[in-house]
Amino acid sequence: MMDHAHDLACVREATDRLLTAVAALDNAALAEPSRLPGWSRGHVLTHLARNADALVNVLEGRPMYASAEARDTDIERGAPRPAEVQVADVRESAARFQDAGAAPADWTRTVELRNGVTDSASRVPLRRWAEVELHHVDLGTGYELEDLPAEFLERETGFLAERFSGHPDVPAVRLTDGTRAWTTGREAGAPGITVTGRPADLLGWLAGRRDGASLTVDGGELPKLPPL
Template identity: 45%
Template sequence: MTSDAPQLTDTAAQLDTVAAATERLFTAAAALREADVVEPSLLPGWTRGHLLAHLSRNADSLVNLLLWARTGIETPQYASQYLREADIEAGAPRALREQLEDLSASAERWLALARVMPADRWSTVVRNRQGGEIPATRVLWMRLLEVEIHHVDLAVGYSPADWSPEFVARLLPQSIAEVRPATGGFTVTATDTGYTGTVGVPDTTVSGTAADLTAWLIGRSPGTGLSGDLPDLAAWK
């Protein structure tokens, strides 16, 4: 069981949040040098080029889900896992200018479609690429996750400490619900917000700021700044 966390409920507010996060990401990417694109990101095996290509194709994949919700015609997020990976590999070595143009255009396509979605279509159930059924409103959160987490992965000085309190307050309970420890269970306690959550049958407690806890749970930190016996975690979804 986990303590309650606030969630954005207003669609327009959520879209404004995604747009602002996207602008921060784009500004950071635009400050890269050409040689930086082929340098490693914080994701094992991926360069910054892989990451930028993935962000662009993810926006297009979420366009597919919005079209599904709007028209009622089933449109898979990705045609296949193979094509998803192939598109990322093909896009990774592109020049910085091409990456930035694609990143901007794909984000604008998604935002433009989301802003004109009829209100009664947001409750339409679609499926994510793992096959899970979700209401179309969840697509807004999916895009925000991609932008904010991969901004950190871009290795340009943006860290989990830069995430907004509202973003962390929503992601921390989700990460608790989805994380899988290698053995045993544990409790987390956020020293700055008072949030507590448990995984399995706890035999240890891990404490730290909400942002530090979240970063550790989703594999974006080895646990720097946390106290307690940190269990080994399986890779986050």
């Protein structure tokens, strides 16, 4: 069972780490490319701020974004803003998300995200935690997948394995870091391929942040995963 209060606390801690890191960046640094193709660091920070507001919308029963076009426009418009404005936006939007999470609510209810995707409200804090942690890595400022909290690595690996479970384009795969194991793919009950690696490398591959070259593959080739 999801513990939304615990996850909200984890989001707060991850956001504090992010804000400490980006406080040292100046305007020139924010204009530099991030690790995400076509996005500067300013794009990443603007996305994080607008994602926080979007998840407030989700928790409060409104559409996550007005439209895909409006989402993209907001990111492009916000990306070149000065560093101090960007940092303040991330901080203030994060506070709005925490406030929405603290409001009395039925956390077992079903909520709607983008593209018609639905989920339990209790998993929204975990989704936000993933946004903050992975995009912190995407900034390319020295925070790496290996620096992610062990709990996050395990839970996000499980979350992404579940996301690809039953996907027609992903063969049956067993994932393991040597102590824990997950199954995924179109026939997750009887995987024919075993992928072994360190927690950071497994998550990096599942999340599209690493190519999987450091992973060991038995029973076939490393599958090509569809975009998240």
